[in-house]
Amino acid sequence: MMNGRIDLRSDTVTMPTEEMRKAMYEAAVGDDVYGDDPTVNELEKKAAEMFNKEAALFVPSGTMSNQLALFVHVKRAEEVILPDRCHIVEHEAGAASVISGAQLRCIQVNKGEMPLDVVERSIRKNPEDIHSPRTALITYENADSDGMVRSIEYMKNVKALAEKYNLPVHIDGARIFNAVEVLGVDVKDLAPYYDTISVCLSKGLCAPIGTVLIGSKKFIDEARRKRKILGGGMRQAGILAAPGLIALTKMSKRLKEDHENAKYLCERMKEIKGIDVFENLTQINMVFFKLNGFKLNSDELVSYLEEKNIIINGEDNGIMRFVTHYYVTKEDIDTLVDIMKAI
Numbered sequence: 001m002m003n004g005r006i007d008l009r010s011d012t013v014t015m016p017t018e019e020m021r022k023a024m025y026e027a028a029v030g031d032d033v034y035g036d037d038p039t040v041n042e043l044e045k046k047a048a049e050m051f052n053k054e055a056a057l058f059v060p061s062g063t064m065s066n067q068l069a070l071f072v073h074v075k076r077a078e079e080v081i082l083p084d085r086c087h088i089v090e091h092e093a094g095a096a097s098v099i100s101g102a103q104l105r106c107i108q109v110n111k112g113e114m115p116l117d118v119v120e121r122s123i124r125k126n127p128e129d130i131h132s133p134r135t136a137l138i139t140y141e142n143a144d145s146d147g148m149v150r151s152i153e154y155m156k157n158v159k160a161l162a163e164k165y166n167l168p169v170h171i172d173g174a175r176i177f178n179a180v181e182v183l184g185v186d187v188k189d190l191a192p193y194y195d196t197i198s199v200c201l202s203k204g205l206c207a208p209i210g211t212v213l214i215g216s217k218k219f220i221d222e223a224r225r226k227r228k229i230l231g232g233g234m235r236q237a238g239i240l241a242a243p244g245l246i247a248l249t250k251m252s253k254r255l256k257e258d259h260e261n262a263k264y265l266c267e268r269m270k271e272i273k274g275i276d277v278f279e280n281l282t283q284i285n286m287v288f289f290k291l292n293g294f295k296l297n298s299d300e301l302v303s304y305l306e307e308k309n310i311i312i313n314g315e316d317n318g319i320m321r322f323v324t325h326y327y328v329t330k331e332d333i334d335t336l337v338d339i340m341k342a343i
């Protein structure tokens with residue numbers, strides 16, 4: 001429950017915790033464009049340490065972080081190999097065509113994964129051929145927007161393939177802490193399998209704003225310059241980095257609870273007539289389902305629940321999604337399921 005409502009639309013809706021608000025108030029700040037903000041510097045140092053890379057950069061959003069990664073890794077008219085359903089393709093408003101000028105080579109996913117033989121076939125083998133674009137980057141999400149986690153073996157294999165062709169790998173790790181919770185490893189352990197990663201602090205981790213882009217010092221130096229080009233150089237950003245530090249070091253460790261709640265929700269939804277729950281898709285904090293003979297259609301359900309102070313998204317291609325997070329308790333889940341059963 002958050003502000004008297006149960007909001008299941010996404011984990012992006014999470015508001016800063018009391019501890020975060022206090023940290024924001026008390027944060028030491030300076031001009032970050034001059035490199036003078038001690039709290040931003042601390043956040044960037046901590047992020048690099050945790051992910052076992054040389055450097056990190058605090059940016060306003062996951063979208064800017066992904067787009068900066070492309071802007072640094074890829075030259076205009078070069079090609080990025082990536083899943084057809086990923087955030088960069090579907091939800092970043094075509095930014096790559098404007099910012100980096102990259103061409104997106106979208107690979108049809110199979111159970112969320114780009115098949116590696118297709119990736120290999122898609123890599124341009126002759127950079128001197130004047131007809132074809134040059135491949136410059138491979139990128140994918142972990143966990144992905146459908147809540148599925150890529151295995152360590154898959155991550156290893158993508159990196160090995162990329163190395164064979166001397167290509168960097170960028171991970172959109174908006175929900176990497178959800179992924180490592182499922183994989184049962186520390187984020188440090190994944191460092192060998194990518195060159196750069198984008199980690200959102202403002203999703204299930206409850207920070208109000210912000211993402212860290214992490215990689216080598218050389219990469220981050222260039223990303224810092226290009227962040228300025230995008231107008232993303234912020235001044236006394238320590239008030240945002242302070243909750244970011246809590247997100248990174250503390251909130252990242254409690255995601256098991258959200259995953260368990262998602263599994264509980266999934267289990268309880270089986271009690272509701274006219275709902276097909278996709279149990280095998282519940283790996284992290286997302287529950288996917290379909291209305292199949294339910295009394296209300298998707299729009300009617302959205303309105304009905306809104307009247308009961310439960311906020312959900314409508315269907316997308318016939319599929320609906322509930323997302324658990326810090327502000328969704330087991331009791332909230334019982335409330336939701338009881339209301340849906342009564343319908």
Ligand SMILES: Cc1ncc(COP(=O)(O)O)c(C=O)c1O
Nearest residue numbers: 061062063064087141145172174
């Ligand atoms: C997988 C993934 N990548 C990137 C983003 C972008 O983050 P932002 O909304 O901060 O731009 C999102 C947002 O939900 C996401 O789900």
